[in-house]
Amino acid sequence: MANIREIAKIAGVSVTTVSRVLNNHPYVSDDKRDAVLRAMEETNYQRNINAVHLSKGVTFLIGVVIPFTNHPYFGLLVEGIATEAVKNNYKLVLIQTNYEEDREIEALKMLQHKQIDALIICSRICEWNIINEYASYGPIVLCEDSRGHNVSSTFIDHYKSFIKALEYLHSKGHKNIGYCIGRKSGANSKRRENAYKDFLEKINEKFDPNYIFYNCLKFEDGVQVVQQLMNMSNPPTALLITSDIVAAGILTYCKDQAIVIPDNLAIMGFDNQPIAKIMHITTLEIPLVKIGSKLFLQAIDPIKNSHEEIYVKLIERQTV
Amino acid sequence: MANIREIAKIAGVSVTTVSRVLNNHPYVSDDKRDAVLRAMEETNYQRNINAVHLSKGVTFLIGVVIPFTNHPYFGLLVEGIATEAVKNNYKLVLIQTNYEEDREIEALKMLQHKQIDALIICSRICEWNIINEYASYGPIVLCEDSRGHNVSSTFIDHYKSFIKALEYLHSKGHKNIGYCIGRKSGANSKRRENAYKDFLEKINEKFDPNYIFYNCLKFEDGVQVVQQLMNMSNPPTALLITSDIVAAGILTYCKDQAIVIPDNLAIMGFDNQPIAKIMHITTLEIPLVKIGSKLFLQAIDPIKNSHEEIYVKLIERQTV
Numbered sequence: 001m002a003n004i005r006e007i008a009k010i011a012g013v014s015v016t017t018v019s020r021v022l023n024n025h026p027y028v029s030d031d032k033r034d035a036v037l038r039a040m041e042e043t044n045y046q047r048n049i050n051a052v053h054l055s056k057g058v059t060f061l062i063g064v065v066i067p068f069t070n071h072p073y074f075g076l077l078v079e080g081i082a083t084e085a086v087k088n089n090y091k092l093v094l095i096q097t098n099y100e101e102d103r104e105i106e107a108l109k110m111l112q113h114k115q116i117d118a119l120i121i122c123s124r125i126c127e128w129n130i131i132n133e134y135a136s137y138g139p140i141v142l143c144e145d146s147r148g149h150n151v152s153s154t155f156i157d158h159y160k161s162f163i164k165a166l167e168y169l170h171s172k173g174h175k176n177i178g179y180c181i182g183r184k185s186g187a188n189s190k191r192r193e194n195a196y197k198d199f200l201e202k203i204n205e206k207f208d209p210n211y212i213f214y215n216c217l218k219f220e221d222g223v224q225v226v227q228q229l230m231n232m233s234n235p236p237t238a239l240l241i242t243s244d245i246v247a248a249g250i251l252t253y254c255k256d257q258a259i260v261i262p263d264n265l266a267i268m269g270f271d272n273q274p275i276a277k278i279m280h281i282t283t284l285e286i287p288l289v290k291i292g293s294k295l296f297l298q299a300i301d302p303i304k305n306s307h308e309e310i311y312v313k314l315i316e317r318q319t320v
Numbered sequence: 321m322a323n324i325r326e327i328a329k330i331a332g333v334s335v336t337t338v339s340r341v342l343n344n345h346p347y348v349s350d351d352k353r354d355a356v357l358r359a360m361e362e363t364n365y366q367r368n369i370n371a372v373h374l375s376k377g378v379t380f381l382i383g384v385v386i387p388f389t390n391h392p393y394f395g396l397l398v399e400g401i402a403t404e405a406v407k408n409n410y411k412l413v414l415i416q417t418n419y420e421e422d423r424e425i426e427a428l429k430m431l432q433h434k435q436i437d438a439l440i441i442c443s444r445i446c447e448w449n450i451i452n453e454y455a456s457y458g459p460i461v462l463c464e465d466s467r468g469h470n471v472s473s474t475f476i477d478h479y480k481s482f483i484k485a486l487e488y489l490h491s492k493g494h495k496n497i498g499y500c501i502g503r504k505s506g507a508n509s510k511r512r513e514n515a516y517k518d519f520l521e522k523i524n525e526k527f528d529p530n531y532i533f534y535n536c537l538k539f540e541d542g543v544q545v546v547q548q549l550m551n552m553s554n555p556p557t558a559l560l561i562t563s564d565i566v567a568a569g570i571l572t573y574c575k576d577q578a579i580v581i582p583d584n585l586a587i588m589g590f591d592n593q594p595i596a597k598i599m600h601i602t603t604l605e606i607p608l609v610k611i612g613s614k615l616f617l618q619a620i621d622p623i624k625n626s627h628e629e630i631y632v633k634l635i636e637r638q639t640v
Contacts, residue, residue: 061413070399075390082389082416086423091430092414093381096402103406110411220594252598274540278572 010039062299063093063116065107067123071217072245072273073182073288077122077143080292088300090117099183101125108134118299124187141298143291144187145309152298152306154291158188161312162195162240165268165284169238170203172320174266178211178236180225180246192242211236222249226257229265238266238320244276244283251279251319267319280318286310330359382619383413383436385427387443391537392565392593393502393608397442397463400612408620410437419503421445428454438619444507461618463611464507465629472618472626474611478508481632482515482560485588485604489558490523492640494586498531498556500545500566512562531556542569546577549585558586558640564596564603571599571639587639600638606630 004018011018013032020028021036028036039045064081066074078092085092093116097103104125111119111134118139124131128149131140135150146153162179169177179196181189193212200207210232213225225246229235241247247269254261261267269276272285291310298306324338331338333352340348341356348356359365384401386394398412405412413436417423424445431439431454438459444451448469451460455470466473489497499516501509513532520527530552533545545566549555561567567589574581581587589596592605611630618626 068399069402070392070395072390075395078414079388079390082414086416086418094398094402094412094414096406098406218594220598223598249598274538278540278543278569278576 006043007036007039007045010042011035059115059117060090061093061116062090062296063095063107063110063119065095065097065104065119065121065123067097067099068217069094069096073243073271074122076271076273076288077292077295080289080294081120081296082292083289084293084296088296090296090300097125099123099125099186105130108140111140112137114138120295120299122295139299139301139304141295143295145307147307150305152301152304154294154298154308154310156286156291156310156312158191159195161284161286162192163199164312164314165240165270166196166199168314169240169266169268169320170199172238172266174236174238175203175205176211176234176236177238177240178213179240179242180213180216180221180250181242182215182217184214213239216241216243216246219245219249219252222246222251223253225250226253226259230257230259236265238268240268240270242270244269244271244273244281247281247283247319248275248279251281261319269319272313272315276315276317282317282320283315285313285315326363327356327359327365330362331355379435379437380410381413381436382410382616383415383427383430383439385415385417385424385439385441385443387417387419388537389414389416393563393591394442396591396593396608397612397615400609400614401440401616402612403609404613404616408616410616410620417445419443419445419506425450428460431460432457434458440615440619442615459619459621459624461615463615465627467627470625472621472624474614474618474628474630476606476611476630476632478511479515481604481606482512483519484632484634485560485590486516486519488634489560489586489588489640490519492558492586494556494558495523495525496531496554496556497558497560498533499560499562500533500536500541500570501562502535502537504534533559536561536563536566539565539569539572542566542571543573545570546573546579550577550579556585558588560588560590562590564589564591564593564601567601567603567639568595568599571601581639589639592633592635596635596637602637602640603635605633605635 004015008015008018013035017028017032018036021033062085064078068074082092095107107119110116120141122143124142124144132150140151142151142153143155144153145155166177183189197207215221216225247267251261251267254265259265267281269281269283270286271288272283276283287310294308324335328335328338333355337348337352338356341353382405384398388394402412415427427439430436440461442463444462444464452470460471462471462473463475464473465475486497503509517527535541536545567587571581571587574585579585587601589601589603590606591608592603596603607630614628
């Protein structure tokens with residue numbers, strides 16, 4: 001492939017002139033410009049876009065850190081991010097972490113090394129001191145309450161949302177309430193656990209660690225939850241499930257096992273995904289696509305350190 | 321940020337020497353190497369990775385063209401691609417096309433401009449002459465039978481698979497068979513339509529365009545299919561549905577409307593996604609994650625023009 005030195009030689013001009021033509025610099029005579037363009041055509045010159053980005057300092061790439069690529073919660077967030085990226089002529093670099101810290105650090109290094117213009121972290125693993133250190137290299141946007149840090153964020157208050165859901169179940173006569181969640185660690189999981197414990201204290205119920213079901217991420221994870229419930233001597237009468245898709249799996253498997261919903265078990269989902277509507281699942285609406293869209297706009301916004309809280313809404317259907 | 325000229329000045333060496341140290345070139349004295357490393361430390365020098373990629377000609381980025389980010393079929397393909405990318409220390413640039421040709425061309429241009437090392441097209445829009453033109457710039461891998469073109473591919477023979485499914489439904493006594501599909505255009509859709517028409521001819525049934533249901537992509541799309549069926553005077557007695565998730569939506573909404581499966585309507589899915597197992601949906605297993613994994617390995621394989629056919633498997637459950 002021809003480089004600009006060869007173009008210069010063929011056109012009989014200096015390398016500087018070629019560079020000026022490429023960058024639309026005004027001080028080039030028409031003759032020289034024509035000679036350069038002719039030489040470029042002759043040699044089928046392809047400009048290396050990385051060289052262009054290098055000189056301009058932008059890549060039009062935004063990094064997106066997600067734990068898994070194929071999960072409805074992150075799927076909806078990425079849908080919102082991607083829709084806005086398409087509109088703004090950006091492309092996304094997907095960094096799948098499997099919740100391994102090293103992979104998140106790799107993503108932060110892409111920001112440091114200017115391979116991406118900004119980084120959106122959908123679910124954080126690294127401690128704040130690490131995030132704050134890399135935030136000096138470029139915009140970082142998070143999907144959790146990040147006020148007080150050198151980043152932007154769009155977030156749900158998971159403590160408040162959890163209390164809201166628990167109070168609703170309690171108002172329907174439930175005291176033995178359990179919950180299903182994706183992972184044990186992580187800032188959002190901790191907030192929910194705190195809300196759960198505070199709520200139990202308030203209603204004078206004892207905390208039972210068996211009432212928390214971890215690793216609930218997919219439809220098929222509902223099967224193990226129901227199997228565990230069936231083996232408990234004193235199972236919860238209501239379940240708060242942090243993903244509608246898992247709630248749908250639980251509901252489907254309960255029907256299989258002749259467990260009547262909501263009489264034997266009340267089920268409350270999270271997100272208000274389309275599956276919740278069709279299966280009549282009572283849920284807490286979280287506008288994930290809208291959140292994704294806002295995360296993207298914060299990533300390309302020159303104003304740093306903006307924070308927006310998104311509110312959830314209770315959707316009453318037939319499973320509580 | 322310091323550049324290598326400044327490093328050279330501080331270290332009292334030539335720019336060439338700095339460059340040699342950065343590239344681990346052997347012919348640098350220990351003294352000079354130490355001086356350069358000290359200067360880099362002093363100035364907190366950050367190497368611009370784009371410059372490194374520029375000199376090495378690799379980016380460790382693979383482009384992935386998908387029509388939508390949040391769809392279970394492409395979700396599983398991307399899961400396979402991403403898993404293999406993580407293992408091989410590559411990252412993915414996601415290009416969402418919404419089935420717009422311009423966006424696919426943008427992705428092809430990323431390959432031309434060396435922004436990515438290879439391009440995987442999960443669902444093609446552009447005509448072959450365009451794809452073949454860009455294939456001269458770098459590896460392109462497709463998820464459809466691409467033998468005879470300057471690319472690699474891992475594919476299902478959708479004609480054969482469709483015939484297999486239709487023959488199974490026919491063997492169960494169905495003659496009025498309809499099908500649900502994502503989009504009307506596209507190579508795979510055409511192959512399926514041809515298989516459908518050839519099959520009808522073989523069993524001496526007349527083709528009825530109303531028996532094809534388009535825009536069936538998501539769980540909730542099942543609702544409109546069932547509503548259309550309920551308004552038909554002579555509805556199909558069996559449906560072949562090219563996505564388990566749509567089949568699950570149809571099944572769920574049928575139960576709502578007291579349509580008994582399989583007595584009133586036989587349902588056959590595609591993919592064998594987890595939801596098909598839990599909802600006992602008869603389906604044709606397509607190992608999408610495995611296909612995704614193979615697509616990625618073909619993208620980084622120096623051997624071009626490899627083609628692999630993946631075979632489907634009939635999974636009998638309770639909906640036919």
